[in-house]
Amino acid sequence: MRREVPLAITAIVGFALIIVYFIPHPPFNHSRDFFEDLFFIIAAFAIWLGCLNLLKVNADKVYLKKKGWPFSIVVWFGFFLMVIVGFWEGRGFMNPGTTFYYLYDKLYYPLNATMFSILAFFVASASYRAFRARNKEATILLIAALFVMLGRVPFGYYLSSWLPEGWRLGNITDWIMDFPQTAAQRAIMIGIALGIVSSSLRVLLGLERTFASGE
Amino acid sequence: MRYKNLRSSLVLTFFLFFLILPLSQILAQDDTLPPPPPTEVKAGDTPNDNGHSITITWKLSGDDGAGKKNVVAYEILRSESPTGEFVVRGMVPAGNNTYQDRGAKEKEDKNYFPPHKDFYYKVRAKTLNSYSESGVAGPAVAYGQWFHIGKLPVFVGTLAFTIMVLAFISLARKGKEFYVRPLAGIDAVDDAIGRATEMGRPILYILGLGSAADIATIASFTILNRIAKKTAEHKTKIIVPCNDPIVMSVAQETVKAGYLDAGRPDMYKEENIFYLTSMQFAYVAAVNGIMLREKTATNFYLGKFYAESLILAETGSVAGSIQISGTDELAQIPFFVAATDFTLIGEELYAASAYLGREPLLLGALKAQDLAKAIVMLSLALGALAASFHFGFFLKLFTVQM
């Protein structure tokens, strides 16, 4: 029961969905949408698991007075602030003018945008650290990055305006993006496709079943 | 004498020509004259669908793109009997010669399109202020199909691949040994764990932002299981902060199983595998904090990653951790390659579970992948050659209609 039923469910649902892909006739043509909905519904339930875990871990920290426990109170505060206001507002919770939207705009958004923009700094430090011409591969990586970086801003124009039209940095950038970039992406994509198809089969056949492991 | 006549008739023709030309132009402006109607109207079931649609085709009116060039659109009309009242179902701009008359599949819907029912169609060619109608086509019946012919290549591919996988797995079961070439990222795993043990610092394992059902995450679970087993043997702490509640549940089970395999279930600590938040950057903000505060010796990033990949990798490098990464997210591979020590690129991530476990069955599936890859490469080479000689057969083999 503990092992067999899950594996059977996986196999039956999975293979059925593969077969259904080829059948346009009702009612099979909508079954894929239905199963996608099921997926979202289960995830919506599972969120309780996550949030309870988050609250518990932080409550433990406060209770045991672990290092940095006051910050756990901040986590609790933030969580309940959003949840209470969000449920108070009802279905139109994200409409402009609501308190929830205000919290989103003044708390969540700036934090999120700033964390995202930190990438700009890290792009710089990573380039400095990683783009060293240690060997042939690293040199190719470095040169392609330099060309594209410069080719995309007016600065690149100044550097290469003495070259004939068609050979400037901007043109080289376009060429790299159109051809070698496409080729490499395709090779990876085809590899990924085969890998996913094979892994899906392994899962459906019950060969890869770590997800159903335990006692 | 005869020449003179000829000359005067030529002059006359010229004169007439220049008189008639503007006249004909003026006449052409007169849109009250109906255009020639569309001809050869045919109506029939739309192939490869769910049975709520009929496709109508016709030959363009003589004034569409030719003649007076004044046809602007076609209206498609439908009736339940050849002599009954025809109602407009849709309109397409001039130049088009097909229309799919579609409707809703729900009976309650206002726009319900009943299958298995006779319908008759007419097509109307419209100019700005007149129109002409074609003859009646039909009866046509809409019905659903049981197999989508356009997806035949996919069907063949599915079947062929499944057979290959099964064949290699049965070979593996019979005890055939398979060779796989070494992968740098995999070889580094043991060293990385050893390093953490020597330094007495924890290992951080990030499963990415994918759901528990993403193939990248599933591959990562298998790798996590092997790594957890090794950390249990080395008595090294492993921290797994999660982005998805279901992923957290599975990760707990996976690590527990790894500790069990190592014979150290007592060392398993559930509080080290926990949920943070499902929002990308908040999750990263917290993981950044963990890296710096716990001073993790080794960081694994295996699974689905998005823009946060570089934030993780750079913070990890600040913390001085050895970093092993792997993802199938195309846009993030470059960042991992540049900023971490070892990267499993795309397909290598899925292969990693087979590599680490050395289970013959998984290696068998890997072999099937390679065979499929060889077939693809052969098709590419032959296909490109065929295309160079304008030979389109090969392309058709891979063309899927949706």
Added chain:
Amino acid sequence: METIGIWIAALLTLGIFSFLYKDNPFYKFCESLFVGISAGYWFVTTFWQVFMPKLADNLVAGRFYYMIGAIFGVLMLLRLFPKIGWLSRWSLALVVGTTAGLYFTRYLVSNGMVQVQNTIIPLYVKGNLSQTIGNLVIVIGTFSGLIYFFFSKEHKGAFGGLAKLGIWILMLSFGASFGYTVMSRMSLLIGRMDYLLGTWLGLIH
């Protein structure tokens, strides 16, 4: 309200940026607040945008087969009770089976067959040298890239040479992608700086 909001937003922005210097309590505060708020935000959004429309509305409309979703959802929650926690694996199995089944054909088509289809292109385009070279690069590049991903054979000899070419093409592409993304990442920072210097401090217009 708006002014207070701008000040809070600006301070939080600075708090996150302070991490770039080093880990500090100000950052820890922002981080904890961020984690709490985002988890709450996720909880609320999922309720109103997934749970209600996909489950409640369908049930109200009489599509009772959506109860299956509710049942498996509840099974998932049984993890909270160790004794019957193993039942949650049934929901997990459903989720995994669904995705494996959906991904199988989806990836086979869009990542596999469509890409192969797009790569079957003429190697020689009459009177267009740059297109001819480009097409050659695409076909040879894809081919050698796939060689690199071949697991069954060691990268030696002519095979190894092709695999090497494959790596070079991959590296060229990685470098280009990296450089290409720099632009949009910088845009993000410019946006934040504009907020701090313009909207908050009013130094630039």
Added chain:
Amino acid sequence: MNFLEKLLALDRRIIFLFIAIAVALPLFFTVKLHIEVTPVVRNLHNAMEALPPGSKVLVSLDYDPGSMPELQPMAESFFRYCFMRDLKIIIIGLWPNGPIQANSALEVILNEPDIKKKNPKYGIDYVNLGYTAGNEVVIERMGSDIPVTFPKDYSGNKTEDLPLMKGVKNFNNIDFVYNLSAGYPGTVEWVLFGVDPYKIKLGAGNTAVQAPQIYPYLNSGQLVGLLGGMKGGAEFEIATGKPAKAVKFMFSQSVSHALICFFILIGNFAYFATRKKKGA
């Protein structure tokens, strides 16, 4: 540790500081950069120049604050251009945030001296019809009836009562459509559900990350023109002769790119110099 070795192991905080300065400082200056207007942007500008004054343009803002740095300048330059050319603007959003973004862009533009002189009036020169849920279905419905799809405007007025909307029934009464897009639904949907069935004239602005996916539609002619990322926005501003935010941001962009390249170069210089020393 000599200078080169120090350079090799440069504290990244120094890099961070330089980046912050490289981005912030140029924001205080207005520098005339040579920005070449590429054909895809030129085409968009030409198509809009061809519209006679009084033409009705529909603009759909399909993005949220996350893409503001790239797309907001495009929205602003578009509004400025329309007001200057006396084109009538109809604003909608397929993303809930779109109409809000439009309002904040309008706030900026309506306060510019040149535009103040023109004194555009709400309801006559521009309207904001707000957001309607339904993604690409909204486009389909607009094809048959715009007032039914957007019965009320952003502030709750009846769409039919707005003078600008008199005689606007569907896409036949719209002369040009402009779409600012950060993902789904966005430009791809406007092409598939607007251009293909209704033959609307469509121009678009996209984030830099998204733009490469849109290029195929340009080559096929389904899209009149495209602004890709901040650079596209800057090009449009140059094309219209009104350099503004995107051009200004572009200076920051240029300086920071150059700085990163400079860092890569000195990093390599230090790397080779120290290696040579060790080898010797």
